[in-house]
Structures are given as C-alpha cells and as structure tokens.
Amino acid sequence: MVIWPTRVSAVLFLYTLSELKSLDPGDKKIRVKGDLVKDSINWNPGQPLLSFELTDGENTMKMVYNGVKPDNFDHSQDLIVVGKLEDNKFIVSKLMLQCPSKYEEGEE
Template identity: 30%
Template structure:
C-alpha cells in the first residue's frame, strides 16, 4: 500500500472521531416542561431553553435576586410555551442582562430549579430602525 493511502485513511479516521466526539456534546432546544420530564427520568444532559425574562408593566424584571456577594443570581424566565420557571446562575450577572429581549439558558434541572451553566442573550440593537416624527 502506498504511503499516501495510509495517510489518507488516518486523516479520514481522525475526522470521523472528531465528529463522533462533538456529536455527544450537542444539546437540544426544549421547553421547561420537557427539561423537567428529562430530569425526572434521570437524563441530566445539558439542554437549551429559549424564553424571555418575566417583567412587570414598567419593564422591571420579576424574581431577580442577586446573592449578597453578587457572584450568583436567580430570576424568573418564561419559555416559548408560556411556562414560568425559576432559573439559578452561579456566575455574576452578565452585562446588559436586564436589557435583554430574549434569553437562552443552557443547563439542567436540579431540585425543581433550572440551574444554568451558560446564558446567551439577545439584546436590543442600537442599529434598529426607529420612526422619527
């Protein structure tokens, strides 16, 4: 066998191993109810939940509580199905968290609370077109 064939087979095998290893880390987008059901069945894989922060009529976030040392916080989030859920994040509050329009939390349920490992935010853009009168 030529050395180029052996080298090609090794490259293909390495590519297949990389694809298989990253496919195991992929998580899916689900609702809070689906995430809760998964946790009850013993499936604690990291999942994505898309939703919005629960706000009152003045735009204040409801249920937002920072820890005394400001190194963690919790908030209430409403998923796309309208289910409200308490979310705990064991990191400082991200910049512009209060201004975010939509939030994606990545994590899993632990003791009836969704514990987020990562938070992704969609913040309002300063480039959005506004009507001028």
C-alpha cells in the same frame, strides 16, 4: 457526526419551557429559550449567584446561575440558557443574551 475523541459532550438538546416542565431531572445538557421575568431578578455578587425566572407566557421556570451578571441583563428580553434540570429549577452553566437589540425592534 463526531469524528474525534469526544471529551466534553458537544450536543445540546433544545427544549421549550413547557417540555421542560414535564421532563425528569438529569444530566442531559439542555438549551432553553425564554422571556426574562423582570421582577424575578435576584443578584448576589458576593457569592456570586444570579437567580431569575424565564417564561413563555404560560410556563415559568426558576433559573440559578453561579456566575457574574452580564451587562445589559436587566434590559434583556429573550434569553438563551444552557444547563441541566434539577428538581423544579434549572441550573444554568451558560447564559446567552442577545446582542443589545437596538438593532430593530429593540425594547419599546
């Protein structure tokens, strides 16, 4: 697929949280989606360091993000994160919140 010289890995592998649990840590770029566990959010702006947990109902994984907490984060439900797996935690390089879902369904 990639015609031009690749400098950065352009491929993200999609995993579910349960698949991630049984995966070995590595450098593979992974994208995973989950529900934000509301009371797990810990934000330290001084570092900056944002940690939180994502869950699919059964499996939960700790996420660590060395970046700024985006707007609307506390109100998000679905979250997509890109990053790599370390021992029992996921190092997030990119955080994606869905557009404020006042668009239908939204938060109850």
